[in-house]
Amino acid sequence: MVRVSLLFILMTGMTFRCLSQDVVPLEDIVINNSYFGQRLYTVLAGLEKEFKLKFDFKKDELPDFFLGDKYYDNVPLAAVIGDIFNQLNLRYKIESNRTIIIRKNPKELLQLRQPTRQNFTFRGQVVDKETGETLPYATIYVKNTLLGTTSNVDGYFSILNMPSDTSTVIIQYIGYKSTEIKLYPEMLSEKGPTVFSISGSADELDEVVILAQQEHMIKSSGISTLSVSPKQLAALPSLGEKDIFRSLQLLPGISATNETSSGLYVRGGTPDQNLVLFDGFTVYHVDHFYGFFSAFNANAIKDVQLYKGGFEAKYGGRISSVVDLTGKNGNTESASGNVGISAISVNGSVEAPFDDGKGSIFIGARRSFTDIIRSGLYKDVFDLFEEDNQNTQQGPGAGPGGGGGRFGFNQIENEPDFYFYDLNAKISYRPSAKEIVSISFYNGVDKLDNSNDFSNQGFGGFGGFGGGNGGNGGNLNINNNTTDLNSWGNMGSSIRWGRQWSDKIFTSTVLSYSRYFTDRDSYSLTEVTRDDSTFTMRNGTVEDNNVVDFTFKSEVEYQLSRSHMLGFGVQSTDNRINYTQVRNDTLNILDRDDKGYTAAFYAQDTWRPSESLTVVPGIRLSWYSGTSQTYTEPRISVSYELSERLTVKGAWGKYYQFVTRVVREDFTQGSRDFWLMATDDVNPVSSATHYIAGFSFELDQFLFDMEAYHKDMQGLTEYTLRFSNNFRAQDQGTTELFYEGTGYARGVEFLLQKKVGAYTGWIGYTLSEVIHNFPGIADHSFYALNDQTHEFKAVNSLRAGNWTFSATWIYATGKPYTSPVGGYEITLLDGTVNSYVSVGEKNAFRLPDYHRMDVSVNYGWDWGSKAKAEVGLSVFNAYNRTNVWYKTFTIAEDELIVTDVNTVGFTPNLFINLMF
């Protein structure tokens, strides 16, 4: 041991001695030489050899050339270096380790600094380079390590145990190019998080290296979780408007065949079981224009997170899935805006900074001009609903497709007035680098007036329904005034305060209000005057549903250690929901006015016990006033990286829902639904247990993802008048019209995605079934209305210069429906013979298979130096497939009239957008 130590000292001393003998200190180096006629590379090589130097430069910045008549006589090295490189406009830096770094960009010299901090907490914020928008849920990791994290909703992130302040980090965000950033000490702020600006365009920052092409549209970011890029969705074909929810429907596990609903049917769940959050407030209804568009203006949204199941304890109050939308804060760099027009609507937005970029404002609005100009698309959609309205006028003999003869009465042609609008506004302010306050407001309304006034004089009787009043002749005057007003919409607002208290603690507090309403007032006032007598009839339905939601929630993220990220928070929600259904003014079929309060607490831990294993256990406790019970929702998800490319994953969780949308069965005219609070008497608290397992296999260009799921559901409710033979005699708001059931959904989803490149897209396939069991409605289990055995989707997008071509194709097997199957008679004891129509097994029949292709082409170009323009043509249902939306059944004179209500056919749409 002694010998070794002596030897070590001896060797060390020898080394120092050798250095001191052979190497001239940098400051002592002087050059006495003529470099006339020599090439630069030769000169540098000579200096390296003579003085043990090392030159670090990029050949593209410093090409080889003849130096000319350079002659130095006792000139210090630094002066010689300066003389050579300054004239070339190159910067240099002489390091103490005898390395001389030469760069064109001075910032790069800074990056090459020696580290000043090691094993420290690295804090940052990810923002868009052009607009300064914070980018939530971006992935940040340290190159060549497994250290990494995800930015929170305000773009903030922290990485504990950062190796050094000269490490290289990689930032990935959906719709943006994967970006590599070399850190240097001066870059990192001592006081607050360092802002990292990334860009979707090619003109990258100086210190940035673009690693890969951007991942378009969707990105798998965990089990059953997807990030979606609103920015990239414009490339997909659309029915008039770029639409986020319509695009989400193209993902496996989400039904894409509901043309008349933007709501998401996720893994056998219904839209009401899908929690939709917009800047923290809950949105209860996402349909515009009969559901053909979602209520959200895609231009107002910067981030979409979709959780198809197994979601974490942070989210509650729904049993199926979550869509978390983050609105744009507004441009903090400069004023900008957007205007656009399509076949249905005009839209525009402006955004601007204030207080030197500390604050920003965004205002976006959309309005249809369907009440002014009735475009082809408008007519297509409205005809669809008009057809529905006209079904009762079809005579016997009408077959599928709706034609057929008519009774002897006049048909009233009516042009309805319809429009929708929505408004998004958001003000964000950053009092300091550590915090952000934002106020978000949304209002969207649809209004339809389908009223008409019909008058006919002097015709001698008419054959109406039931065959009455026929052929009396004489002076007959009929006045019919039909009022049909239908409006629905959402209003929501939130105030949000996010603050990063320290390297480890971030809080987010939201106070929000949300209101959804739908009002239907449809009645017909008929006045029949014959000679001296007048007969007045009033028939109709009033159906109103209102949902009000006040919510306060506060969430804390605490980076306990490198392997534990704790999250916990509280939520308080006060709901008031009323629903009224009145027929013919007096028959109050249902009248509910319920209140409910929910208090919830959650805690979860993102635990990484090893580099390849991530476990997220969590629990949510909810107390609900409607039942005065506390509900416990344990949840856990696990992902394990078997290799760099292969990850297996699984999740399990319990979920409760206290506000549900109840299906109002109406198989003769199509079922509808309405919101209701869970109560002990009619509408139980819904619950579900999720079981999910799957794996993903990822290559540079492709992703293959497969997940299987099973979801047990309890406390489902259906409302039907079909089994209540004497609802007039029952108490108003009767409980006997509600039926409680259970069910399950199970399936397997496959996704093959081409992530990057000029051509991107995916193929998705889902095999699934949804089974319901309502003992009060059917003796045995039946397929749910949203059951769809097979669903296949292909999404394709090709970028070629300024052009983008897209095509989507959807194929799905038919959904179930209930149909009358025959008739029978029963003779009562008093001799009365009653005839009945028998309805078949619930949902035992299937609609025809659904398939549809949509195509689009977009062309974008620079409009002057500061604006960009985009024009596009999309064609919905390109090969004009006749898909059946639902069937209606009318019994007339013992004959069954079946009418197929079909969805929209071939529909082209042109749109223009200008961004400035």
Add this chain to the structure above:
Amino acid sequence: MSLRKIFVLIVVVMNVACEDQQFDPSSSNTVVVEGFLYAHQPVQSIRISELIPFIAEEEKNYGIADAQVVIHWGEEKFLLTPSEDSIGLYYYDGSGLSIIEGETYQLSLEYFGKTTFATTTVPGKPQQLKISEDTLEIEPIESFEDLRDRGIQDNIEVTWSNENGEYFYIIVENVEEDPEEINTLEFNGFGRPNFNLITQPTTLDVHNIQPFSLTQYGRYRVVVFHVAQEYADLYETSEQDSRNLTEPLNNIENGLGIFTSFSSDTVSFVIIKPGE
């Protein structure tokens, strides 16, 4: 872990707690039963038919004549005989089957590959059946003056015990072979059937017979039937809403219709001319 193992794992998860579902969309193959049992009466009113499809064959009789229709009474089974005169009608032509108050009977048949069955318990005989008058005089109506001068007479009141609000229905019928008409001004009595009134089921314990509603002289029989719950359910739900296609409640498993039973008691009264 290999990919194969992962698939196996997923399939196992998929199949946890799942059951195979059986669905039969061809439910137009449905049996319709109209079966009525009367206490102490022979079984002769069981009608079996099939649901009439909407695209029905014009000439086809949808009565089912080839079913094995059985009535179970306790441990015994009684096979019913199809009527030769009326397709779909069955009766019992033996002597072992008696319909007795309080007893439970089950009807079953195999058809369309499934067993259709229903159960009824014969209700008890109406208790404390009384009638307020056993004889009533009514003036004949032979002219318009008689009609104008006709006075108001007290109702004949039929009462029975019904503390639980159960269902009863009443038949009032003239049992004379050739009854004499009260109102000969309008009717000469030729070819007119005997007076016969069947009431709707009621939960009351009284039925009033209004003398002016009676049309014939002679003896009248008043039969009060105690109705089983399944018939009351059917009766209460017998109107079908054309929008909701609400079907009446029925007690037939794997089928439609009604299988029910009644028991009865009888009182009588006589209508005579004044002075007879």
